[in-house]
Amino acid sequence: EVQLLESGGGLVQPGGSLRLSCAASGFTFSSYAMSWVRQAPGKGLEWVSGFSDSGGGSTIYANSVKGRFTISRDNSKNTVYLQMNSLRAADTAAYYCARHRNYYYYYAMDVWGQGTTVTVSS
Amino acid sequence: QSALTQPASVSESPGQSITISCTGTSSDVGIYNYVSWYQQHPDKAPKLLIYDVSNRPSGVSNRFSGSKSGNTASLTISGLQAEDEADYYCSSYSSNSAVLFGGGTKLTVL
Numbered sequence: 158e159v160q161l162l163e164s165g166g167g168l169v170q171p172g173g174s175l176r177l178s179c180a181a182s183g184f185t186f187s188s189y190a191m192s193w194v195r196q197a198p199g200k201g202l203e204w205v206s207g208f209s210d211s212g213g214g215s216t217i218y219a220n221s222v223k224g225r226f227t228i229s230r231d232n233s234k235n236t237v238y239l240q241m242n243s244l245r246a247a248d249t250a251a252y253y254c255a256r257h258r259n260y261y262y263y264y265a266m267d268v269w270g271q272g273t274t275v276t277v278s279s
Numbered sequence: 280q281s282a283l284t285q286p287a288s289v290s291e292s293p294g295q296s297i298t299i300s301c302t303g304t305s306s307d308v309g310i311y312n313y314v315s316w317y318q319q320h321p322d323k324a325p326k327l328l329i330y331d332v333s334n335r336p337s338g339v340s341n342r343f344s345g346s347k348s349g350n351t352a353s354l355t356i357s358g359l360q361a362e363d364e365a366d367y368y369c370s371s372y373s374s375n376s377a378v379l380f381g382g383g384t385k386l387t388v389l
Contacts, residue, residue, distance in 0.1 A: 192378065194325075201282075201383035202317070202325065202368050219377065253324055263372035265315035265330035272324060 159183035159268050161254045166273030169244055173277070177239040179254030179270055186235040190257035192266060193228065193239045195250035195275075205252070207262035208237060217262065222248075244277045251275075283308065283369055283381035290387040296357040299384045301369030302350060307379055309350040313372035316345055316354045319383075320365045328367075329354060356386075364388045 165177040179191070192207040206228040209215045216228050227240040237254060251274050255266035284302040291297040301308065301316075308314055316329040327336055329345035332352065342357045352371070356363055369381040 194380075201366075202319075202370075202380045204370075204378040204380060207378060217377065255325075258330060262378055263311065263313040265313070265327055265370070266317075266325075267327045267330070267336060269324040269326070 159256075161256065161268055161270035163252065163254050163270045163273040166252065166275045168276045168278065170279050171245060171277055173244050174240070174242045175244065175275060177241065177252055177254075177273060177275070179237045179239075181235045181237070181256070184256070184268075186230075187232040188260060190260055190262045190264065191228075191230060191237040192255050192257065192262055193237075194253045194255055194266070194269075195248075196253070196272075197247075197250040200250075203250075206239060207257075209262050210260045241275070244275075246277050249275060249277050283371060283379050285367075285369060285381035285384045287382070288385045288387065290389055291359055292389045293359050293361065295359050296355060297359060297386065299354045299356075299367055299369075299386070301352040301354070301371075301381050303352070303371055303379070304350055306375070307371040307373040308347065308352050310374065311372045312347070314345070314347055314352045315370045316343075316352075317368045317370065318365050319368065325368065359388050361388050 190209040193205040225243045230237040251272040254270040256268040258264040317325040319325045333345045
């Protein structure tokens, strides 16, 4: 069964850091682009960051997190990570890991995890 | 990276059809056929309904269909059922290499 399982969410103070993990199973992880998408309480979906497996790998970020968040992946562990630094209250959200249908992030996201919740508050 | 524009809410009776619009620009919806639609029920993860403007993944009902004209994409749901009541999001690739989502549309089946 194709599956994504996020972990690492929690309560963190403003300015703090957190690392999210997303463990994949049931498919050839290295062949697919992966993204993180977040959803603030009661709000819509916001794409956060993507890691394409094309051409040795490339990363991209939403302007709202550029310079603060870093996406990475370990194909040997079938895991994608999101390192979040300098966290703000506006980063409070459920964070979903998602698989793109192919090697680049212009393809739709066809597999989603159940999400992990990040709360930034003092 | 501006969001795509969707109506905040729509409603229709069971058995009827409804169309949800998604308006972008000539930098995203207008030039790429990488438009997708997602359904999200409360407290659930999003589910892919339509990819590449009009293609349905295996297992998605043929009551869901997608199209595009110029800078506007559309999702049509025919034969509305109570289980279709959910939030719907469009998404598109953008020329600045970003992935954009619409603000979401809440569908109420009356």
